[in-house]
Amino acid sequence: xxxxxxxxxxxxxxxxxxxxxxxxxxxxxxxxxxxxxxxxxxxxxxxxxxxxxxxxxxxxxxxxxxxxxxxxxxxxxxxxxxxxxxxxxxxxxxxxxxxxxxxxxxxxxxxxxxxxxxxxxxxxxxxxxxxxxxxxxxxxxxxxxxxxxxxxxxxxxxxxxxxxxxxxxxxxxxxxxxxxxxxxxxxxxxxxxxxxxxxxxxxx
Amino acid sequence: xxxxxxxxxxxxxxxxxxxxxxxxxxxxxxxxxxxxxxxxxxxxxxxxxxxxxxxxxxxxxxxxxxxxxxxxxxxxxxxxxxxxxxxxxxxxxxxxxxxxxxxxxxxxxx
Numbered sequence: 001x002x003x004x005x006x007x008x009x010x011x012x013x014x015x016x017x018x019x020x021x022x023x024x025x026x027x028x029x030x031x032x033x034x035x036x037x038x039x040x041x042x043x044x045x046x047x048x049x050x051x052x053x054x055x056x057x058x059x060x061x062x063x064x065x066x067x068x069x070x071x072x073x074x075x076x077x078x079x080x081x082x083x084x085x086x087x088x089x090x091x092x093x094x095x096x097x098x099x100x101x102x103x104x105x106x107x108x109x110x111x112x113x114x115x116x117x118x119x120x121x122x123x124x125x126x127x128x129x130x131x132x133x134x135x136x137x138x139x140x141x142x143x144x145x146x147x148x149x150x151x152x153x154x155x156x157x158x159x160x161x162x163x164x165x166x167x168x169x170x171x172x173x174x175x176x177x178x179x180x181x182x183x184x185x186x187x188x189x190x191x192x193x194x195x196x197x198x199x200x201x202x203x204x
Numbered sequence: 205x206x207x208x209x210x211x212x213x214x215x216x217x218x219x220x221x222x223x224x225x226x227x228x229x230x231x232x233x234x235x236x237x238x239x240x241x242x243x244x245x246x247x248x249x250x251x252x253x254x255x256x257x258x259x260x261x262x263x264x265x266x267x268x269x270x271x272x273x274x275x276x277x278x279x280x281x282x283x284x285x286x287x288x289x290x291x292x293x294x295x296x297x298x299x300x301x302x303x304x305x306x307x308x309x310x311x312x313x314x
Contacts, residue, residue: 006275027254035257038267038279042232042253045278049233054272076250 006051012064016047019068026077043071065100117182120165124189127158130194148200155196162189211254219298220245221255222274222291225265229282232256256281264290 008016020040027036051059051066059067134154138147166186172179219240224235224255239245248274256279259265272278283291 005273008275031254031257032261035254035261037261038257039253041276041279042256043249043274045231045272045274046233046236046249048275072248072250076248077254079250199311 005046005057007058008051008186009058009065012059012061015061015064015068016044019047019071019074020044022074023077026074026146039077045069051086067192080161111172111176111178113168114174114176114179116178117165117168117186119182120161120168120177121182121189124158124162124165125185127154127161128189128192131155131158131192148204153201155193155200158189159193159197162186162193166190213244216245216298217247217251218259219291219294220247221252221259221265222264222287222294225281225283226288226291229280231278231280234276235281259287262290263287 020043023043024036024149027039031039047067050070051063055064055069056063131154135151138150141147141150163186165182169179169183169186172182174180174183220239221235224230224238230238232253234248235248235256236247239247239252256265260267260281264284265281268280268282269277270280272274
């Protein structure tokens, strides 16, 4: 295999660096830093070898993209079935801070979902507190059709909103204060909306 | 690829890598290319390179950097005495298991 010395324009090197950074991020938290750098170094050398095989001393953007396309996608380094997945038991030997980094992407998602759950829980709880006022407001509307539409719509909104909040809390696995708030207030709001709906149905 | 085949390949990747390096000092991409030439051993770089770093960490491989004609320096791997011992042990186990399995399979098919 004859390799040509490859010279890359800055923007093309950035393209390669971006791929290498992504691979490193995929390995972060599961593979020690020194090993990550070694893997990335091997991948970088491979990219240049592929470019060198092309015989073009100054590869174009298309050449670089074609070389990158020949590589495994960065996600392959996350594969549960791959060798990286096998490395997991080694986590036991790593410090807690590294383990925390390992789970950060999942936790970030959980945190966002948990926050939405908490906000929904609080909102639905506040709306539940306003149920008596909505009942009174319905009385002033005059026509029973409008009043029942308002009441059922309002209680239905609370029921659905609370149910979503509770579901999101479950999705977030009740991690963090927000999801606990959503998980606690959700069922209470659901219960209040059901009580309201039953009360309405009994008074139809 | 079915799950059984995946598990089997996972089990032999380290042996395949050690066998490749036991032939002489080499670098990552060359190992990938060499294994690609063997049916059933076509592992890609996302499998091979982490194995190389793990074997290095375990003291089975030694690494040196050398300038590459195509660009950045390459990591050249060579097997250490500990790696040779591991390779021999693994190769022995593999031969025993594969011979026993072959006997079993041949018996079942005859």
